[in-house]
Amino acid sequence: xxxxxxxxxxxxxxxxxxxxxxxxLVAIYRVTRVVNFxxxxxxxxxxxxxxxxxxAGLPHGVAEVGGVVLGALAGLIVGVIAIGRPxxxxxxxxxxxxxxxxxxxxxxxxxxxxxxxxFPGVSGVAEVGGxxxxxxxxxxxxxxxxxxxxxxxxFARTDLGRALSACASNRYAxxxxxxDVRRMGLLAFAIGGALGGLAGVLTTPVQQVTFDSDVxxxxxxxxxxxxxxxxxxxxxxxxxxxxxxxxxxxxGYGGGAYQMEVALVLMLTVMIIQAARTGxxxxxx
Amino acid sequence: MTGVIEVRDLVVRYSGATALDGIDLTVxxxxxxxxxxxxxxxxxxxxxxxxxLLRPESGTITVAGRLSQVPEGREMFPDLSxxxxxxxxxxxxxRKGRDTTAIYDLLPDLAPIRARKAGALSGxxxxxxxxxxxxxxxxxxxxxxxLSLGLAPLVVAALVDHLRFxxxxxxxxxxxxxxxxxxxxxxxxxxxxxxxxxxxxxxxxRELSRDPRVTAAYLGGHVAVPR
Amino acid sequence: xxxxxHPGTVPDRPARRRAGxxxxxxLAGLALGTLALPPLLPERHLATFxxxxxxxxxxxxxxxxxxxxxxxxxxxxxxxxxxxxxxGLLAVHGVPPLVGLALAPLxxxxxAVLLGAPLLRLRGHHLAFATLAxxxxxxxxxxxxxWAGGAIGLQGIPRLSLxxxxxxxxxxxxxxxxxxxxxxxxxxxxxxxxxxxxxLRAAAASExxxxxxxxxxxxxxxxxxxxxxxFAGLAGGVYAxxxxxxxxxxxxxxxxxEYVVMAVVGGLGTIAGPLVGAxxxxxxxxxxxxxxxxxxxxDYAPSVLSYAVYALVLVICVLxxxxxxxxxxxxxxxxVVRP
Numbered sequence: 001x002x003x004x005x006x007x008x009x010x011x012x013x014x015x016x017x018x019x020x021x022x023x024x025l026v027a028i029y030r031v032t033r034v035v036n037f038x039x040x041x042x043x044x045x046x047x048x049x050x051x052x053x054x055x056a057g058l059p060h061g062v063a064e065v066g067g068v069v070l071g072a073l074a075g076l077i078v079g080v081i082a083i084g085r086p087x088x089x090x091x092x093x094x095x096x097x098x099x100x101x102x103x104x105x106x107x108x109x110x111x112x113x114x115x116x117x118x119f120p121g122v123s124g125v126a127e128v129g130g131x132x133x134x135x136x137x138x139x140x141x142x143x144x145x146x147x148x149x150x151x152x153x154x155f156a157r158t159d160l161g162r163a164l165s166a167c168a169s170n171r172y173a174x175x176x177x178x179x180d181v182r183r184m185g186l187l188a189f190a191i192g193g194a195l196g197g198l199a200g201v202l203t204t205p206v207q208q209v210t211f212d213s214d215v216x217x218x219x220x221x222x223x224x225x226x227x228x229x230x231x232x233x234x235x236x237x238x239x240x241x242x243x244x245x246x247x248x249x250x251x252g253y254g255g256g257a258y259q260m261e262v263a264l265v266l267m268l269t270v271m272i273i274q275a276a277r278t279g280x281x282x283x284x285x
Numbered sequence: 286m287t288g289v290i291e292v293r294d295l296v297v298r299y300s301g302a303t304a305l306d307g308i309d310l311t312v313x314x315x316x317x318x319x320x321x322x323x324x325x326x327x328x329x330x331x332x333x334x335x336x337x338l339l340r341p342e343s344g345t346i347t348v349a350g351r352l353s354q355v356p357e358g359r360e361m362f363p364d365l366s367x368x369x370x371x372x373x374x375x376x377x378x379x380r381k382g383r384d385t386t387a388i389y390d391l392l393p394d395l396a397p398i399r400a401r402k403a404g405a406l407s408g409x410x411x412x413x414x415x416x417x418x419x420x421x422x423x424x425x426x427x428x429x430x431x432l433s434l435g436l437a438p439l440v441v442a443a444l445v446d447h448l449r450f451x452x453x454x455x456x457x458x459x460x461x462x463x464x465x466x467x468x469x470x471x472x473x474x475x476x477x478x479x480x481x482x483x484x485x486x487x488x489x490x491r492e493l494s495r496d497p498r499v500t501a502a503y504l505g506g507h508v509a510v511p512r
Numbered sequence: 513x514x515x516x517x518h519p520g521t522v523p524d525r526p527a528r529r530r531a532g533x534x535x536x537x538x539l540a541g542l543a544l545g546t547l548a549l550p551p552l553l554p555e556r557h558l559a560t561f562x563x564x565x566x567x568x569x570x571x572x573x574x575x576x577x578x579x580x581x582x583x584x585x586x587x588x589x590x591x592x593x594x595x596x597x598x599x600g601l602l603a604v605h606g607v608p609p610l611v612g613l614a615l616a617p618l619x620x621x622x623x624a625v626l627l628g629a630p631l632l633r634l635r636g637h638h639l640a641f642a643t644l645a646x647x648x649x650x651x652x653x654x655x656x657x658x659w660a661g662g663a664i665g666l667q668g669i670p671r672l673s674l675x676x677x678x679x680x681x682x683x684x685x686x687x688x689x690x691x692x693x694x695x696x697x698x699x700x701x702x703x704x705x706x707x708x709x710x711x712l713r714a715a716a717a718s719e720x721x722x723x724x725x726x727x728x729x730x731x732x733x734x735x736x737x738x739x740x741x742x743f744a745g746l747a748g749g750v751y752a753x754x755x756x757x758x759x760x761x762x763x764x765x766x767x768x769x770e771y772v773v774m775a776v777v778g779g780l781g782t783i784a785g786p787l788v789g790a791x792x793x794x795x796x797x798x799x800x801x802x803x804x805x806x807x808x809x810x811d812y813a814p815s816v817l818s819y820a821v822y823a824l825v826l827v828i829c830v831l832x833x834x835x836x837x838x839x840x841x842x843x844x845x846x847x848v849v850r851p
Contacts, residue, residue: 103820106823109819163373165362267645
C-alpha cells in the first residue's frame with residue numbers, strides 16, 4: 001500500500017512536468033495552429049541556466065525564476081522566427097520549430113557542454129501515508145497546481161486571456177474586432193516558453209537534464225496534450241499526470257523497463273482512435 | 286454634409302485578378318446606405334478593405350471616426366460566452382470601454398443569454414450578438430455584411446427594427462451590404478449596385494427599386510411596390 | 513505542409529520531353545562521374561562518400577514520401593535501423609550476407625506496411641509525432657533486446673561478400689552504396705512517372721479532389737511509405753556490413769531529422785532534390801567537422817557546428833527557399849535561358 005502511494009506521488013510529480021510541457025504546446029497551438037517542436041528545448045535551456053545561476057551563488061528562487069524567464073524569452077524568439085513572416089503556413093512553422101530545436105542543441109552544448117546536469121532542489125525525504133519519497137516531488141506538485149489555477153483564471157477572466165482564447169476560437173473574427181493575431185501568437189509562444197521552462201526547472205533536481213532530454217519531454221508533453229486535441233490545457237494537465245503515474249507504476253511494478261513505451265503506445269492509441277472517430281484529421285499542419 | 290466613409294477610385298487585386306475596379310462610394314453622417322450585388326460581385330472584398338483587413342492596390346479610403354463591422358456569417362467566437370464575445374468587441378477601447386451593460390440596455394434580448402456559449406445560439410441570436418459586438422467598439426459607422434443571410438423572415442424583421450432604431454435614435458451611419466435587394470432598398474434611402482467589381486448604378490433607393498435593370502437582376506423581375 | 517508539395521504547373525508536352533531528355537543526360541553524366549570518383553578519393557574521404565550515398569538513398573525515399581504523399585516522417589531512421597539489424601543479425605547467425613542484404617529492404621517494407629496501416633490515418637503533425645514515437649519505441653526495445661546486442665550493440669558482423677569475393681576495402685562499399693542508390697533513384701523515377709505517381713501528386717495537392725476522381729489515396733500512400741522504408745532498409749543493410757557493428761545509438765532521432773533536412777533543402781518531389789540535398793548537407797558538415805577538429809578547437813566544436821548547420825540550413829531553406837534548392841536553381845536557370 002505504501003509502495004502504491006509512493007509510486008502515485010512520484011508519478012504525479014513526474015507527470016506535472018509533462019503536463020507543463022504539454023500545456024505550453026497547447027497554449028501555442030490554440031492561438032497559432034503551430035505544433036512547437038522546440039517546446040522541450042525551453043525546459044532544457046531553463047534548467048541549464050538555473051544550474052549555472054545556482055553555481056554562481058544566486059539563491060534558490062532567484063535562479064529558478066531566471067530559468068523560467070529564459071524559457072519565455074526563448075519562446076518569444078522561436079515565435080518571431082516561426083510565425084513572424086506573414087503568410088508562413090503552420091506546416092512550415094512546424095519545420096522551422098524543428099530546426100530551432102536542433103539549433104538549441106548547438107547553443108546548449110556550446111555553453112554547457114554535453115554532460116548531464118542537475119542541481120539540488122528541496123532536500124530530504126517526505127513521509128506521506130507510510131510512503132517515503134524525496135520531498136522535492138511534493139514541491140513540484142505544490143507549484144504546478146497553482147500555476148494551472150492561475151492559467152485557468154487568466155484565459156477565462158482577463159481581457160488579454162480572452163483575446164488569446166478569441167484567436168484560438170475564430171481567428172478571422174479576432175481580426176475583425178481589432179485583435180493583432182500575430183502579436184497574440186508571439187505572446188502565446190512566450191507563455192509556452194515560460195511553461196516549458198518551469199517544467200525544466202521543477203523536474204531537474206529529480207531527473208538530470210542533458211541537451212537532448214528535449215525529445216523525451218516533447219514526446220511526453222505532446223502525448224499529454226493530444227488527449228485534449230491539443231486545445232485544452234486542463235486536459236493536458238490530466239493527461240500529463242496520468243502519463244506520469246502510468247510510467248511510474250510500470251517502472252515500479254514492471255521492473256524499470258518499458259516506462260517510455262507506456263507513454264508512446266498510449267499516445268499512438270489515442271491519436272489513432274481520434275482519427276478513426278473523426279475521419280482523416282484535416283491537414284492544418 | 287461630409288462623408289463618414291469616402292471611397293475614391295479604389296482598386297483591389299487578388300493575385301493578379303481584379304476584384305474591385307475604380308470604386309467610388311460615400312456614406313454621409315447619419316445616413317443609411319445600401320450596397321447590393323450578386324455573389325462574387327466584390328462586396329466582401331470591399332468590406333475587408335474598409336475594415337483594414339486587406340490592402341488596396343490604389344485609391345483612397347477615408348473614414349471619419351470609427352468604423353465597425355458586422356461580418357458576413359456572423360463570425361462568433363463559438364466557445365466563448367455571449368458576454369465575452371461582446372467584451373472582445375470593445376478590445377480597441379481599453380479596459381473601461383469593455384463594459385457590456387449598455388449593450389444589454391440597447392439589445393435587451395441578449396441579457397438572458399449572456400452566459401451561454403455563442404456557438405450554441407440560433408442564427409438570429411448570433412446575428413444580434415454580432416451587432417452588439419460591433420456596437421461595443423462605439424462606432425461612428427456600422428458596416429453590416431449580409432444581415433439577412435440564412436435567417437427566417439420574422440427574425441430578419443426583428444433585426445431590422447433594431448438596426449433602424451440604432452440609426453434613427455442614435456444617429457449611427459450604416460452601410461448595409463445585402464444580397465436581399467428588396468430588404469436593402471426598402472430600408473435605405475440611397476443605394477449602390479456592385480457588378481463585377483464596379484459600381485454599375487447608384488442613386489436614391491426608391492428610384493433604383495423602379496429601375497428595370499435592378500428589378501430584372503435583383504428583384505426577381507417584378508416591379509417593386511412603392512412604399 | 514501541403515502548400516510546399518505542389519509539383520507546380522506542368523509545362524507543355526514538347527517542352528517537357530525536351531527537359532526530360534536533358535535531365536536524363538544529366539543523370540547519366542552524374543552516374544558515370546560518380547562511378548569514376550571512388551578510386552580517386554583518398555581513404556578518409558571515401559568513408560564520407562559511402563555515408564553520403566547511403567544518406568542520399570534514404571533521402572530519395574523521404575523526398576518521395578513528403579513530396580508525393582504529403583507526409584512528414586520523423587522516424588525514417590527506424591527503417592534504416594530495421595534494415596541494418598536485419599542484415600546484421602542474419603549475417604551473425606551465418607546466413608549468407610547477400611541474402612541478408614536482400615531481406616533488409618523487404619523486412620523494412622513489411623514493418624512499414626504493418627505500422628502504416630494504422631498510422632497513415634494520421635496527418636501532419638500527428639503523423640510526425642507518431643513516426644517519432646515509433647522510432648523511440650524501436651530504440652528502447654533494441655536497447656533492451658539481448659538477442660540484438662542490447663544497448664552495447666551487435667558486434668562481429670562479417671563483411672559483405674558478393675559471389676565469393678569479400679569486400680574488405682572501403683572502395684568495394686563505395687560501389688555497393690552506389691549501386692543501392694542507383695536502384696533507389698531508378699525505382700523512384702519510375703514511380704513518379706507512373707500513373708500511380710500522378711495520382712499521388714494529385715493526392716498531395718488535394719486529398720478530397722484526388723479521392724473524388726477515383727485515386728485510391730490510402731493504398732498509394734501506404735505503398736509509398738513502404739517503398740521509402742525499403743530504400744532506408746536497403747541502405748541500412750549496406751551500412752551494417754560496412755561498419756560491422758550496430759548499436760541503438762547509431763540511429764538517433766536526430767538522424768531522422770537529418771533526412772528531413774536533406775529532403776527539404778534539396779527540394780521535395782524531385783529526383784535531383786534528395787541527391788543535391790544530401791550532398792550539400794554532408795559536404796557542409798564534413799567541412800565544418802574538419803574545421804572543428806583543427807588543433808586548438810574545443811572538443812565540442814564538431815558537434816556544435818553540425819547541429820548549427822542542420823538547424824540554420826533547414827530554417828533558412830524553409831523560410832526563404834520553400835521549394836528547395838533544385839527547383840529554385842532550375843527556375844533561375846530557366847529564366848536566364850528563355851528571357
